[in-house]
Amino acid sequence: MSTDETAPAPVAEEGDSTRRAGYTKTPKFKIEKTKLLLVEGKDEDLFFTSALEKHLGIGSIQVLPLAGKEQLSRNLAALKRDPKFVEVTSLAVIRDADTAADAAFQSVCGALRRHDFMPPDAHAAFSSGWPRAGIFIMPDGQRNGMLETLCMDSVAGSVEAGCLRCYFNCLGARGVIPRPFDKARAQAWLASRPQPDKRVGEAAAAGYWPFNNAAFDSLWNFIRST
Secondary structure (H helix, E strand, O other), rough: OOOOOOOOOOOOOOOOOOHHHHOOOOOOOOOOEEEEEEEEHHHHHHHHHHHHHHHHHOOOOOEEEOOOOOHHHHHHHHHHHHHHHHHHOOEEEEOOOOOOHHHHHHHHHHHHHHOOOOOOOOOEEEOOOOOEEEEEEEEHHHOOOOOHHHHHHHOOOOOHHHHHHHHHHHHOOOOOOOOOOOHHHHHHHHHHOOOOOOOOOHHHHHOOOOOHHHHHHHHHHHHHHH
């Protein structure tokens, strides 16, 4: 998907990611808490809600799925129209780097400025404006990748990860290279779990990702500072 949050929202067609995630193209937000965490979609919603409840023990943050990173700009506008927006003290945006971490960061900064938010000076930081605005680009603000990259970092030392290396080496030797590769790796690893049909967010709710692994530390520290 495009890394430009300020682009016009595409019309949802049958079978596209927005429709599959169960969203309409019209933002339907209702602000319920003073701290907001904006994430890309339903999978991320499940992942971060599970992390907040089961690992971080934080109940003061509301997770809001955008139905796609391209929808950030129009959702920021919708949030500002909510009567309770005046009570919001901080707003964090978490999204994938995809193929360019710095471009993703600059894209979110641009969307924030477009709607009169003060963006932070750096990844994993917050601005001093009102409300405070923060950005975290997964997996770590430097590498290309996504939420699945971070998840696979957390299980890199597992027995199953070794098996996956053999599997993907075998595929590669035959000219088969799934893309995005980290998404393919995550799905293959999840196929080794007791219930093998779960998506990344559902796997988080089931306790399959080791939230206490050091791979997640920077992300959790960012969320705690929201």
